Amino acid sequence: MPTPPPRSATLPRPSLTERRKAATQLEIARTAAALFAERGTAVTADDIARASGVALRTFYRYFRTKEDAVAPLLADGVRQWIDELGAAPAGPDAPPVRETLERTARRSLTPADEPAAEALNWTRGLLRVMPDDPALRAVWHRVHHDSEEALMPVLARLTGAGPLEARLAAAAANTAMRVAVEEWAAGGGAPDGPQGPAALVTRCLRILAAGLLPRDGADSHEE
Template structure:
C-alpha cells in the first residue's frame, strides 16, 4: 500500500492556519485566566487581534477555538511516523519513537505548549463543550492515523488490525495526557508516560506483534 505525499500548503492556506493558531492561543490564554465561562468570543478575537467576524469564519464557538492547539501534537507525531521507512524498525518502536519525539520539550516553546494543553484539559473537566472538542480531536486523529499505519504495515495488513492499532495508539496518548494534566509533573514527564501507555494498550494488538 502506498500513500500520496501531501501537497504543500498555499500561501493563503498557511496564512489561514497561522490565524487559526493565533486565535487558539488567545483562547487558551483567556481560558487559563478566566475559565471558559468567564470568556467570550469577542474577548478571544480582541486578544488575537482579529475581527469577531474573522473568529466566526473559522470557529463555531469559543470552545472550538482551541481545537488547533489540541490537535497540534497529534499532527506532529503522525508526520514523524509517516516519515519512517517501512520495515526499518518494528512498527510499535516506530510509533513510540514518533510519539516520544513529538512530546519532547527541547525548548521553552514546546514546554509552554504542553502547559497550555494541561490547562485546557483541566478546564474541559468542567466544560462539556470543551470536552467534546478534545474528544473530537482524538477521533479525527485516530482516523488520520489509519492510513499512516496501513502504509507502514504493508499491503497484507488486516484492515481491522490497522483500525485497532490506530484506536489503541490514539487512546494511549489521550489517557497519558489526561493523567499528566491532573498532576503538577513537569512537561518533560509527559513523553515517557505516553510511551508507557502505548506499550500497555498495544500489548495485545496483533499488528504490533512479531511475525
Template sequence: MPAAAEPERPALSLTERRKAATQQEIALAAARLFAEHGAEGTTAEDIARTAGVSLRTFYRYFRTKEDAVAPLLADGSRQWIALLAAADPAVPPLSALVDAARAALDPAPGQPAEALVWTRGLLRAMPADPALRDVWHRIHHDAEAALRPVLARLAGLPADSLDGRLLAAAANTAMRVAVESWAAGDSAPGSAADLAADALGRLAGPLTSN
C-alpha cells in the first residue's frame, strides 16, 4: 500500500519568506556566538548586532537569547522526519530509519557541514546554561510527537498505542544521544551519521518483529 500523500502546504508569501530568512540569520548568528563564546559570554545584543538586525527585531522573533538557536537545532529533526515520512512503506522500518538518519546527518557532497559544526558548539555550551538545555529538550519533545505517526505507519502500529509511543521515544532518543555523543568528541561531522546508524540499529528487536 503506497504511503499516504502529505497535504500540500500553501506557498509562503514574500513577507513570510523574508521573515523566515531573518529568523534563520539570527539563529545562525546565535549559534556561532554560543559556540565561540559560550552562552554566558553572549548577549541578545551581541546576537542582534552579528545578525545585522536591531535588538527590537531580535525580540520580535525570539523571547530569549537561548530561544534564538531553536530553528537551527530543529532543522535536523525536521529533515529526518520528512525523509522518513517519504520512505517507501515496503522498506523495513529499521532500514528506513537508518537511511533517513544518514541522509539528514551526512553533509551534502562539496558543501560545508556548517549546521553540524554549530550544533557541536551549542551542545558543548549547554552544560553551562540550563536555558539552552531546555531549548534542546523541547525540540526533541516536539520531534518525538511528530515522529510518532510516521514511525507507527512504517511499523504497522497504531500511533497512540503503547508500542507506537515507545518506538517513537526510543528512535528519537537514539538520534539525540548519537548527536550528543558525536558533539562530545572530536570526530568529523560525517561520523554523526555513523553514530546515529549504530544507535538506531540497536532498536532492531522491536522494529524487525513486524
C-alpha cells in the first residue's frame, strides 16, 4: 500500500494576501519580542505599533493583546520543525523516526542565518521576562499546545501509531523542544554550544523517546 503524502503537502498554498499578512505579523512579532526582551512587561501595544511602523488600529487588527503579538515568532521555529517532519518519508525503508525527530529538531534550533539567530535570542529574552507576566506565559503554552496538536497526525503517519500513542508521542516530542529552549534560556549558554538549545533538545529526545515513542512498524493496538 503506498505511503500517503505528507499532511503539509495536501494543504493549498496560501494566497498572496495571506502570505503578506503572515509576513507583517511576523515582523511585528519580532519587534514585540525585542521590546519585551529589552524593557520587560512595561512595553505597551502602542510601543510595539510605533516601533513596527504601523498604526495602533492596525496592530489590533492583527493581535488581540500586546502579548499575543509575540506568538508568530514563538511559533515560527516549531512550525518549520513540523513542516520538515511532515515531509519526511514513512514506511519500512524510511530512516528510524527517532533519528528523524532528532535531526529535524536540532536543525530547527540551530540558527541558519543572522535573522534566525536574532529570533532565538529574542525568544530567550522573552522567556526570561515571562515569570513576571502571566499573559506572556499563556501565549508560550498556547503555542506549544497548538504545536502538539499539529504533531499528532505527523507522528501517526511516520510511526503507524494509533490515536493514543500518537498523542503521547507528540506530547513527549513537543515537551522535549519546549524544555530544551527553556533550559537554554535560563542557563544562557551559546546557541551552538553544548548547553545550546540544539544540543539540549537532542538530550531531551533521547531520554524521552526510548520509553514514549512506539517502535517503528510496531502494532500500536496491542493490548
